[in-house]
Amino acid sequence: MSKADMGRRYRMYPTAEQDVTLTGWGHTCRALWNIALEQRQYLYRQRGVTLMGGEQCKQLAQARAEVGWIKDLPSECGQRVLANLDAAFLNFWNPDHPAAYPSRKRRGARMSIPFKGQTLVVRRLNRHWAEVKLPKLGWVRFRMPRALGGTIRNAVASRDGNGWHISFGVHTGRTPDAPNGKPAxxxxxxxxxxxxxxxxxxxxxxPPTLKPNERKRLKYLEQRKSRQLTYAKKHRDGKYSNRLRRTIRQIATVKTKQANxxxxxxxxxxxxxxxxxxxxxxxxxxxxxxxxxxxxxxxxxxxxxxxxxxxxxxxxxxxxxxxxxxxxxxxxxxxxxxxxxxxxxxxxxxxxxxxxxxxxxxxxxxxxxxxxxxxxxxxxxxxxxxxxxxxxxTGGSVTNSTHSTTTVRVPAPRRRRTRETLPATHG
Known part of the structure; x- marks a missing residue:
């Protein structure tokens, strides 16, 4: 099967019930990633065995029959989480890839839910709107100003400070253009x-990514967050209050505008x-x-x-x-x-x-x-x-190393830093 060669990202507008479900799925995907990562680390430290996603998928199927919050997540999403963890380790083991060792995902990290493209159905409603049918969730509307232009291979639902988005990996079949012959x-x-x-x-x-008023507001919100965190640690045993969560959401909204x-x-x-x-x-x-x-x-x-x-x-x-x-x-x-x-x-x-x-x-x-x-x-x-x-x-060839010429003194190449408990090579 041909792989995705282009990405499409659209703003998604789930209903209130769908938003609650997607949020729960996002936390489940984060928890599955952390549990699977911890299991691989523990097994390698204790027995020197490298555990991969194929074996963990079997264990995930057993867990779905026993744990309710894992069962609520579509099975394909859990499988995609384990596949992504496999890819993260393979990139880390590859000496030519700049990826670092896979790390745990914090609660405040970007929330995302992966899906398989074969199970998704997209239909256009009008010139600007469309909807996608997600497993166990139904039809979800999203803004579609640009056509997909190909076959869907995978999808990821994610949330940032502006709300939910749906990203499609699409196979368009486009081949690279011939050399354009334009000046260097x-x-x-x-x-x-x-x-x-x-x-x-x-x-x-x-242009400035933040306007002066937005920069002042961001500074004020971060100071307020610091005070609320201090209060939570002293008087609430670190438990976040609703006001602190609201402040965090407001900071995320400003920073999302800056990133966009x-x-x-x-x-x-x-x-x-x-x-x-x-x-x-x-x-x-x-x-x-x-x-x-x-x-x-x-x-x-x-x-x-x-x-x-x-x-x-x-x-x-x-x-x-x-x-x-x-x-x-x-x-x-x-x-x-x-x-x-x-x-x-x-x-x-x-x-x-x-x-x-x-x-x-x-x-x-x-x-x-x-x-x-x-x-x-x-x-x-x-x-x-x-x-x-x-x-x-260099003759126009792509160069990815500082050793591209012999006439310029360059620093010594970097050595990959690895954790002491987990070597960079698999068993």
Missing amino acids: CGVDFGVAASAFVSTETGPRRM RRSDFTHKLTTDLAKNHGIVGIEDLRVANMTKAAKGTMDDPGRNVAQKAGLNRSILDNAPGERRRQLEYKCRMYGSRLVAVPAFHTSQTCAVCGKTDPDSRQGCGRLFSCVHCGHEDDADHNASIVIEARARR
Whole structure:
């Protein structure tokens, strides 16, 4: 059977009764994930046996006959949870995959319920609305401004601060476009300038993801949440009150708006880059290393901790990792090629004479002034030209390692960090 090659996400509007049922299913899926993960960890520690989803599905069938809250969940949803856990472990065991060790899902994590595509039925009601028939739940309405365009292979119902959504994995049968033959470009992702393209004269700046009033409200809500948490720990044995839960929901609503605006800018940026260029060069950034905390230890405390925390928030707000992920599949889709080049000294290398000198970039200013040839340019634009030149030298092949060239000194490759109790290899 052909796999899903495209995703479709729509806003879903369940009734009050359906909302209660979906919420209960979401908590059940989270509990099943945590129980299955704990069982695998325990069995490996005690006996050195790697338990997979096939055996756990048999145990799940027995549990459904004995435990009511597991029986309420459609059987296919529980099976999909175990299949997703299998995929998480396989990605972790794969040395070429960046996935970390599977972790437990907290109560406040994103709530999601997976379904098999074969059991779902979708019918359009009118130009803007449709409904999907979910197992043991019936027909649920959702907003459908765009057609599916293919065969449904899987689906996930999820809830965020704005409400419920339904995401379909669809097989469209679309093949990658032929090379478009368009000019190459280099893109420098930053904080002051969200993206500076080498073929453009000005930077692309992401609009503020929160308005001033929303930023003030978010700060107020987080302070109120902190006070309510302190009170709950002192006087309620940690039990959340209804007011605290309401505050958490209000924070989630504001942060969801922020995430949606960030996602909108990211999709528009990556789509434009992939459509209008034949080669897209970017820096091979190590985002996890860039956003490490500066706290230090009790014996050796860090310096400028608050400033580093603010910088980390700004870096993550621009989502460089998500931009790269989107470029990887959009470049294949639109006939262009993505090239990740070493980020070493791109901000200190002159785009005209090619010489690298730290004195050419004084401090963190926006001006690049070469001390050798006198070339002056915006620092981000100069870096984007250097990135484009490095991308052209690779011959247009996709590069996923900092070892893409031999002329640039690069840091040693990272070693995967594993837990002491659970080795990275399966038995």
